[in-house]
Structures are given as structure tokens and as C-alpha cells.
Amino acid sequence: MEDFFATDDAQTDQDVIPANAPLAEQLRPRNLEDVVGQDHLVGKNGALKRMIVAGKLSSIIFWGPPGTGKTSLARLLANETELHFHAISAVFSGVADLKKVFAEAEKRQRIGKQTLLFVDEIHRFNRSQQDSFLPYVEKGTVILVGATTENPSFELNAALLSRTQVLILNRLDSVALGQLLTKAEELTGRPLPVTDGARDALIASADGDGRFLLNQAETLFSLEIEKPLDSAALAELLHRRMAVYDKDREGHYNLISALHKSLRGSDPQAALYYLARMLVAGEEPLYVLRRIVRFASEDIGLADPQALVQALAAKDAYDFLGSPEGELAIAQACLYCATAPKSNAAYKAQKSAWKSAKKTGSLVPPQNILNAPTQLMKDIGYGEGYSYDHESTEGFSGDNYWPEEMEPERFYDPVDRGFERKIRERLDYWENLRREMARS
Structure with missing residues (x-):
């Protein structure tokens, strides 16, 4: 278990490790060169390495899976920069603890000593608690280093994110x-x-x-x-089911690749064979289910919307029944996905939309579709001219919903297979209506 108590000297904390400490603690990296699997951060051109060389450490959010070195990197940063290291866990800390931490950091700042505050599982703090960090980060009272396994975009305040740099830690290969x-x-x-x-x-x-x-x-x-x-x-x-892998260390990845490509190639016999190979070898069923759920969205999508339903139902059935009874539901989901019509239109649409969103930044939607809950917002034009589609003859107003500075883009292009054939007909119908409305 991590040590969540502050240390008066980060270097001492690193060097003195009890002989009976857990193996993971004894092997905690002593310098950046000892860190494994994160060369993109600690290598010669890594983000952390560049910060240290430049002597300018900014507040950071480490985002990555468990056991990838988030706490170790925070400790090493304190050592490399000679900052006072103070660690807390958002699971065990509240407002009173934060006030005490900030007060101590202010005392140190007055004598010229800056504090590196490491907050494990920072996403567990609520919005108001996260806001409490802002003035101390802005004044430089603390260099905040947060660690989270959750997507910071969803779990952390935008104001806090704007004052930190998000660094992603990779799952260890x-x-x-x-x-x-x-x-x-x-x-x-x-x-x-x-x-x-x-x-x-x-x-x-x-x-x-x-x-x-x-x-x-x-x-x-x-x-x-x-x-x-x-x-x-x-x-x-x-007491843990272990998969059997061949000696060239590729068995696990070969089998999951073969399963995925057999599903994509609509070969239910081969897909079921590779599914059996993995489960009989002792692969974790939930790992296979996660891949099938992903496949249902990535390679089938709206060509058969029931594929995702079947995959998630198989996950629920396995959770309820366990092995071996629940494995029949996994086989059912596998066969359903293998025999379903295929489309990656939703997958491609998501990639294109994300790319466009990053490129266009913070463009404001047109005023007519902005919500106007206050009189002031109504007075300045929010919601003015909005066409309520249900009141249109075809249930379709044909309004423009894109920011004024941006031309409409086409992300989703359904294929002519399965249910997406109907979706394509519907989209074409609406597009024709738009043209007619534009001419009238």
C-alpha cells in the first residue's frame, strides 16, 4: 500500500526502505533511468526529462492504469527538483486535510521552499474540493501532481485542467x-x-x-x-486461472488477433474456435468479453445495433452465472457478432469527429440553438429563431446546427448493409429536404 504521509525530506524517504518492505516497494525506482515502460516521459526527449533539464516543473496530472508508476514518478520529480514532497490520497482526505496541507505549504514558501503535492486518485475529490487547489497552484505555493486512472476530461474541473499538463502513462507491456x-x-x-x-x-x-x-x-x-x-x-x-502461452511469447496476442479478425471476416466457425482456445487455456473471460463489446461497436456498429446489446448481455450473463455456465453466453455473443452485417462507419465517424473537434477548438454553436434559461440570455438573442422540428410538416426543420465559422462536415457515412441501409435512406431523404428548403 502506498505511503500517504508527508515526508520532510523526499530523498531520505526514497533511500531508507525497510528490509521487510514489500518487493514492489523495494524495487521502487531511485531515479528516472530506473523507470520501465514510460520512455515517452522519462527518455532523453521525454516530457518529464525536458522539464527537469529546463528547471521548470509545471503542475501535472498523471493519467494511466494501476501499477504503471504514477506515485514513483511523483517522488522522483521531488528528488530531481529538491522540492518538499507531500503525498495525500483523495480517498482518505477531506477539506480539513487540504487546508492543513496548503497552510504548511505557504509557510515553506515564505522561507523559499516549494512543495510538490502529490494527490493520488485526484478524481475522487468533488468539484468544490478540486477548485480549492486553484489559488495555490496559480500562486506557485504548490506544484500539483495528481494521479488518476480515470479520464481527466470527464473527472476533473476544466479550470484545474487548464492549469496542469496531462501526461499519459502507458500500460506496461x-x-x-x-x-x-x-x-x-x-x-x-x-x-x-x-x-x-x-x-x-x-x-x-x-x-x-x-x-x-x-x-x-x-x-x-x-x-x-x-x-x-x-x-x-x-x-x-x-489460485488464479492462467492462460497457456507458447514459448515465443506471442500466443496470447496471436489468439486475440485471430479471434478479432475471424469475427470481422464473418467466419463464425473460426471465431468460435479461437474463443474456445483462449477460454480453455485459462484466459480471463471478462478480457474476451471486453474485446467482443469493442468489436460490436467498431466493426458492426449501426449495421446491426443489436450486436452491442448482445455483447453487453453476455457480460451481464457471465457476471451472474460465472464459469462454466456463463461461457455459453460469451459463445452466443461471439456467434452473433460473427454472423452480423459489418460496418466500421460509426468507428470512422467517431475518429473524424474527434479530429475535427480538436482542430476547431471552442467555436460557439449558432445562437438559435443555444439554451436561454435567463431573461438576460433571451435579451441578447439566445434561442431566437429556433425551429421546433416537431412542428414542421415532415418533423424536420432543416436548420443549420453548425458554428458560423465552420462549414458542415460529413463524419458518418453509413454503408449499404444491414440496418445502416435504412439509415442511409433516411439521411438521403433529409438531405433532399434541405435542398428543397434552400431553393424555396
Whole structure:
């Protein structure tokens, strides 16, 4: 468990680690070069490296999955910049705790010492608590480093986001996880008591979480194991179903790729075969379900809207029934998706719309479709001239809904298959109405 108490000296906190500390704590990086899997941040041209070289550390939000090094990076930043390090968790802290932290930081600032305030799970703070950071970040009383596993765009105030830089931490890949196991073996002075295949399965089971992997390794090191464990013995020992992977370490990714492409290629027999290969090998069913749910949106979309319903229903059925009964629902969803008409129109539309949104920034919608809940807003023209579509002859006003500075764009282009054929006919019908209205 992370240490959420402030330290008077961040460097001392890094150097003094009890001999009986958990393996993950003992292997916490001592410098940026020790960090694995995040070269885009700590490498020669990484964002954090550039900040440190420039001697200008800004407030940061670390966004990434669990066990990818968010806390470690915050501690290292304090060391590299000689800032006072103070850590709190939004789970255990309230308004009173924040007031105390800010008061102490102000005292340090008066004597020329700046504070790096690390807030774990910062998204757990409500909006008013997040607002309380703003004046202290603006005045430089604290350098805020927040950590979250949730999308900051949805969970953090826009005002706070505008004063911080969001840095994304990657899920640790198999290479990075393998490096962690090697470090653990070097620290303990002995190899993990597992076969190569079981080692690969152990890495795959971590799902990118370095802390989880080291905790599993610590369990193995603590036991008297006479001969290396294979995948099946490892799964039984750790009470966790482990997938069986081939020795070239590509089995897991090969099978999920084969499943996805068989679904896309509308081959239900092959798709069911690869699904069986993964589940029989011990793959986590919810991992497979997540991929099928994604597939239902990415490769089927509105060509058959029921595909997503079927995939989510399979997830609910598996949650309710468990294995092996719930695996039938996964097979049903797999077959439904494989036999459904295919379209990636929604997927392409989403990508194009996101690209356009980033490009156009903060353009204001036309005034006629702005909400006017106050008299002042009505007086300045909000909502004026809005056409209520239900009062139109065709239930379609044909109004322009795009910002004045922007030409209408076409993101969604439905295919002529499945339900999207009807959607295309409907869109064409509305487009013809628009032309007729423009001529009249």
C-alpha cells in the first residue's frame, strides 16, 4: 500500500526502505533511468526529462492504469527538483486535510521552499474540493501532481485542467513487465521458480500492472518450490486461472488477433474456435468479453445495433452465472457478432469527429440553438429563431446546427448493409429536404 504521509525530506524517504518492505516497494525506482515502460516521459526527449533539464516543473496530472508508476514518478520529480514532497490520497482526505496541507505549504514558501503535492486518485475529490487547489497552484505555493486512472476530461474541473499538463502513462507491456521480474530476481539473488511458459503466463496475467506482477512474484519467492512450476501448477498455486502461452511469447496476442479478425471476416466457425482456445487455456473471460463489446461497436456498429446489446448481455450473463455456465453466453455473443452485417462507419465517424473537434477548438454553436434559461440570455438573442422540428410538416426543420465559422462536415457515412441501409435512406431523404428548403 502506498505511503500517504508527508515526508520532510523526499530523498531520505526514497533511500531508507525497510528490509521487510514489500518487493514492489523495494524495487521502487531511485531515479528516472530506473523507470520501465514510460520512455515517452522519462527518455532523453521525454516530457518529464525536458522539464527537469529546463528547471521548470509545471503542475501535472498523471493519467494511466494501476501499477504503471504514477506515485514513483511523483517522488522522483521531488528528488530531481529538491522540492518538499507531500503525498495525500483523495480517498482518505477531506477539506480539513487540504487546508492543513496548503497552510504548511505557504509557510515553506515564505522561507523559499516549494512543495510538490502529490494527490493520488485526484478524481475522487468533488468539484468544490478540486477548485480549492486553484489559488495555490496559480500562486506557485504548490506544484500539483495528481494521479488518476480515470479520464481527466470527464473527472476533473476544466479550470484545474487548464492549469496542469496531462501526461499519459502507458500500460506496461510484456517487455517492461519482464524487466521488473528480472530486477526482482537480481534483488533476491535467485530466479523465479517457474518455466519459461509459466513466466510468460504470469506476465500476461498482470494485464499491464507492475505492482500486481511483483506481488505475485513475491509470493513465489516466499515459498519452498522444489522444481520450476509450469503454467497449470502456477495457476493452481496462485489460485488464479492462467492462460497457456507458447514459448515465443506471442500466443496470447496471436489468439486475440485471430479471434478479432475471424469475427470481422464473418467466419463464425473460426471465431468460435479461437474463443474456445483462449477460454480453455485459462484466459480471463471478462478480457474476451471486453474485446467482443469493442468489436460490436467498431466493426458492426449501426449495421446491426443489436450486436452491442448482445455483447453487453453476455457480460451481464457471465457476471451472474460465472464459469462454466456463463461461457455459453460469451459463445452466443461471439456467434452473433460473427454472423452480423459489418460496418466500421460509426468507428470512422467517431475518429473524424474527434479530429475535427480538436482542430476547431471552442467555436460557439449558432445562437438559435443555444439554451436561454435567463431573461438576460433571451435579451441578447439566445434561442431566437429556433425551429421546433416537431412542428414542421415532415418533423424536420432543416436548420443549420453548425458554428458560423465552420462549414458542415460529413463524419458518418453509413454503408449499404444491414440496418445502416435504412439509415442511409433516411439521411438521403433529409438531405433532399434541405435542398428543397434552400431553393424555396
